[in-house]
Amino acid sequence: MxxxxxxxxxxxxxxTHCFKASxxxxxxxxxxxxxxxxxxxxxxxxxxxxxxxxxxxxxxxxxxxxxxxxxxxxxxxxxxxxxxxxxxxxxxxxxxxxxxxxxxxxxxxxxxxxxxxxxxxxxxxxxxxxxxxxxxxxxxxxxxxxxxxxxxxxxxxxxxxxxxxxxxxxxxxxxxxxxxxxxxxxxxxxxxxxxxxxxxxxxxxxxxxxxxxxxxxxxxxxxxxxxxxxxxxxxxGFIGKVVRYIGRASHAGGAPEKGINALNAAILGLQGINALRETFKDEDCIRVHPIITKGGEGVNVVPSDVRIEAYVRAKKFDALIETNKKVNKALEAGAMAIGANIEINDLSGYMxxxxxxxxxxxxxxxxxxxxxxxxxxxxxxxxxxxxxxxxxxxxxxxxxxxxxxxxxxxxxxxxxxxxxxxxxxxxxxxx
Ligand SMILES: [Zn+2]
Missing domain, CATH: 3.40.630.10 (Zn peptidases)
Structure with a gap:
């Protein structure tokens, strides 16, 4: 199996399965x-x-x-x-x-x-x-x-x-x-x-x-x-997702220009997802609900490791795959804008x-x-x-x-x- x-x-x-019963x-x-x-x-x-x-x-x-x-x-x-x-x-x-x-x-x-x-x-x-x-x-x-x-x-x-x-x-x-x-x-x-x-x-x-x-x-x-x-x-159904934005740490007050802010990349990624919502069709019943599970190490350090968990849900399999692709692109765009790296780990959710x-x-x-x-x-x-x-x-x-x-x-x-x-x-x- x-x-x-x-x-x-x-x-x-x-x-399709067909059973007859009365x-x-x-x-x-x-x-x-x-x-x-x-x-x-x-x-x-x-x-x-x-x-x-x-x-x-x-x-x-x-x-x-x-x-x-x-x-x-x-x-x-x-x-x-x-x-x-x-x-x-x-x-x-x-x-x-x-x-x-x-x-x-x-x-x-x-x-x-x-x-x-x-x-x-x-x-x-x-x-x-x-x-x-x-x-x-x-x-x-x-x-x-x-x-x-x-x-x-x-x-x-x-x-x-x-x-x-x-x-x-x-x-x-x-x-x-x-x-x-x-x-x-x-x-x-x-x-x-x-x-x-x-x-x-x-x-x-x-x-x-x-x-x-x-x-x-x-x-x-x-x-x-x-x-x-x-x-x-x-x-x-849904696809599970674990995302990691990788930036570069530096002094948040003294030298932010030397860092790459992974939190800013993540926030842009999430905004990208929100901008996509108007493209979701009502009949697909799409739900995308990310959370930030790690936002940084200390407030005086430019965040270099930021993590997100998310579900992408939809009524039908095709819509699920399609939406997941769009969501991943939006997340990647956040990394691209800031110059951070991103790792997206898609997990098989439920059908x-x-x-x-x-x-x-x-x-x-x-x-x-x-x-x-x-x-x-x-x-x-x-x-x-x-x-x-x-x-x-x-x-x-x-x-x-x-x-x-x-x-x-x-x-x-x-x-x-x-x-x-x-x-x-x-x-x-x-x-
Ligand atoms: Zn239950």
């Missing part, structure tokens, strides 16, 4: 035995949901435990252990340490194989009330709920023994490092040969861990306290997320049974953020619906769960 995946990243991909409920639509006196689909679903409800309190406890023990990407040892412990209790065979911390369990042997994904990682939000004091990690994006959702589906299918009536298999995949952070740490992992990609799902695709999976889904929390779901979610229509419709129908039609929003919604689920949807069919039960701005200290049943339990029943 490795080489093919790189092609996906740098050349783009127009693969019945409500995702797993059941794709996996119910087509012949041979099996039980009625609604009866099977009822039994699975009963089993999930029986373990409602346990699922909430699991979700809360992860919430209070947040871990950052590629370091999610405790959370992975919790997943493994539950797989063992259920007798689910699994493999672990995939892309360092990923855990992949499977029930059934037949095709098709549907994967339920749950992200193990937290993000850095040190002022969050439950942040880890040492690492600043906090579940300010609600990934803890995804793991509860994943285990909820496990409990339902295994406890009810309904898995034996399905004509296919289900993979439960706890995946690491969705948040694209701690770039220096991850680059070190790359240098050590431990990973090749900064995002967990990307790395798992490279390792071939999605090769046996036919389609994948996961539910992502959204800031809406109500029992609602948004089922047709697409997202921007645009393109949801599979059929899966989205099936998910919507099933969600309506639990939440009522009026609370299932199936209209197309494009988010200008990004996820490595985008990479998955470029390789196999997948969906990334948003689920309510949460409040506050995501990635901030205000983000919290306000409806535990909606956050931890109901998405498991919908899937």
């Amino acid at each position: 490795c080489g093919v995946y790189r092609d996906f990243l740098w050349i783009g991909n127009n693969s 019945r409500t409920n995702l797993i059941f639509s794709f996996l119910t035995k087509k012949e041979g006196g099996c039980m009625n689909i609604n009866e099977l679903k009822r039994r699975v949901c009963e089993c999930i409800d029986e373990r409602k309190e346990e699922l909430i406890e699991i979700g809360e435990k992860i919430f209070k023990n947040p871990e950052l990407g590629y370091k999610e040892e405790k959370t992975a252990k919790l997943v493994k412990k539950n797989f063992e209790k259920l007798g689910i065979e699994y493999r672990d340490k995939l892309a360092l911390t990923g855990v992949k369990g499977k029930i059934g042997t037949k095709a098709p194989n549907i994967a339920i994904l749950g992200e193990l990682d937290a993000l850095i939000c040190p002022d969050h009330p439950y942040a880890n004091k040492k690492t600043g990690a906090a579940h300010a994006c609600g990934h803890n709920a995804m793991i509860a959702n994943l285990l909820g589906v496990c409990f339902g299918l295994v406890d009810s023994k309904v898995i034996n009536s399905l004509d296919g298999s289900v993979t439960f995949f706890a995946v690491p490092a969705e948040e694209y952070i701690e770039i220096e740490f991850r680059k070190k992992l790359m240098e050590e040969g431990k990973i090749e990609f900064l995002g967990g799902k990307q790395e798992l695709i490279r390792l071939g861990e999605f090769d046996d999976i036919d389609m994948a889904m996961m539910c992502h929390p959204t800031s809406n306290p109500n029992r609602v779901v948004y089922t047709n979610i697409s997202m921007n 645009p997320l393109v949801p599979n229509d059929t899966m989205g419709k099936v998910f919507s129908n099933n969600a309506s049974e639990f939440l009522g039609k009026e609370n299932v929003i199936g209209s197309k919604i494009h988010l200008t953020g990004s996820s490595d689920m985008g990479d998955v949807t470029q390789v196999i069919p997948g969906i990334h619906p948003l689920v309510g039960g949460f409040e506050g701005e995501p990635h901030s200290k205000e983000f919290k769960i306000v409806d535990k049943e909606m956050a931890y339990v109901i998405p498991a029943k919908i899937m």
Whole structure:
């Protein structure tokens, strides 16, 4: 998969996937035995949901435990252990340490194989009330709920023994490092040969861990306290960027003419990007958001080493590549004007997320049974953020619906769960 995946990243991909399904409920639509006196689909679903409800309190406890023990990407040892412990209790065979911390369990042997994904990682939000004091990690994006959702589906299918009536298999995949952070740490992992990609799902695709999976889904929390779901979610892709302007130091007061001011070069580069914004097309949903991570050494020295990190995001792959080229030119122009040197390091970010229509419709129908039609929003919604689920949807069919039960701005200290049943339990029943 490795080489093919790189092609996906740098050349783009127009693969189309076609699945036909009309019945409500995702797993059941794709996996119910087509012949041979099996039980009625609604009866099977009822039994699975009963089993999930029986373990409602346990699922909430699991979700809360992860919430209070947040871990950052590629370091999610405790959370992975919790997943493994539950797989063992259920007798689910699994493999672990995939892309360092990923855990992949499977029930059934037949095709098709549907994967339920749950992200193990937290993000850095040190002022969050439950942040880890040492690492600043906090579940300010609600990934803890995804793991509860994943285990909820496990409990339902295994406890009810309904898995034996399905004509296919289900993979439960706890995946690491969705948040694209701690770039220096991850680059070190790359240098050590431990990973090749900064995002967990990307790395798992490279390792071939999605090769046996036919389609994948996961539910992502959204800031809406109500029992609602948004089922047709697409997202921007992005390219990450680390930039270094190299000038020449000299006395800032006594002899600035002997120096080359790397900060001035960087500021011109950033102004160049801003001047380009009027050329961005609305339909491309472009976002370019650089930050200066190092502005100089001391105020009395002409800055000689200035660093910038940036994301370039866009809805479609072509626009992403095109905008990235323009942004790099603008950054280079800043260096040229001042006579500084520049190093631009483009990092493979995430691919645009393109949801599979059929899966989205099936998910919507099933969600309506639990939440009522009026609370299932199936209209197309494009988010200008990004996820490595985008990479998955470029390789196999997948969906990334948003689920309510949460409040506050995501990635901030205000983000919290306000409806535990909606956050931890109901998405498991919908899937
Ligand atoms: Zn997230």
